[in-house]
Amino acid sequence: TLLQIDAFKEDNPLLVMSSGADWSISSKEQLVSNYPHITFFDFYGTSELSFVSYLSSNDFLQKPSSVGRPFSSIQVEVRRPDQSVCQPNETGRIYVKSPMTFSGYLHEEKPPQEWLTVYDMGWLDEDGYLYMSGRENGMIVYGGLNIFPEEIERVLNEQPEVKRSIVVGVPDPYWGEIPVAILEQVQQIKVVRQAVKEKLAAYKVPKKWLMIDQMMETSGGKIARVSMKRWAEEQLSCKR
Structure with missing residues (x-):
């Protein structure tokens, strides 16, 4: 939205910081290309882990898809599933x-372990930069091949024709x-x-x-993935 209203047209040096929702690569490219006086930092983290990693505008030029x-x-x-450490560029479960990190979940007596995971999947490259594949519990197993919905959603949401999208396994x-x-x-x-x-x-x-007029949302305004998956299953069963 800030790019659409040309909010950064002034030439004064400016620092932009982003965390939380996924920031698209195309939006970052537009910021770097059109506003060289701006430096940005994009953060990856979770509620349980707090801030984990950061990507600067300079890093982005070399590692655009990294977090x-x-x-x-x-x-x-x-x-890996056996807890051995993956090689560079090998996808596995991320531990931090x-x-x-947080002190624990409410009503859970067991304290958090020294190394924590929120079941995000990804990899580290040879330079130590972190990349995200998606959530382990959302992974789609298609004919023995692992597919992360988030990877497809990133491509879909980059398309100007797409307002919002979600990919589910049926x-x-x-x-x-x-x-x-x-x-x-x-x-x-067809273009998408x-x-x-x-x-x-x-x-x-x-x-x-599948097309829908309005995504089902959680109370926090995010797409309700479980409800949308159920809706997709119902729609496809009706078409059979």
Whole structure:
């Protein structure tokens, strides 16, 4: 929105900081290209872990899809299911050791462990920069291949024709699960489909596409993923 209203047209040096919602690569590119007097820092973190990593505008030029480097007081490891540490560029579950982690969940007697995970999946590159794949509990297993809905959603939400999108896994008797894209108020669906085909591996391209006038939302205004998954299953069962 700030880019749309040209809020940064003044030439005075300015620092922009962002955390919370995912900041699209195209928006960052626009900021860096059009406003060289601006420096930005984009942060990755969670409620349980607090701030984990940061990406500066200078880092972005070299590592555009990364969520940055861990802060100096924080250690990050990416682990396999057997808890062994992954090699650089190998996807696994992200674990964090930090002095800023939370003290525990309400009514849970067991204190947090030294290394914590919120079941985010991703990888570290050879330079120590962190990359996000998605949430482990949202992963779609399509014919034995792992698909993270967030990766597809990033591509969808980069398209100017897309207002909002969500990708869910729907049970399939042959493939196990198939990725299904749900788009809010989209007219040019063929254009969106073609863009996804050009940017993603064939097995990651949604196998079904659904349109909806208004996404179901949580009380906090976010897309209600569980409700949307249930809606998609109902819609597809009606079409069979």
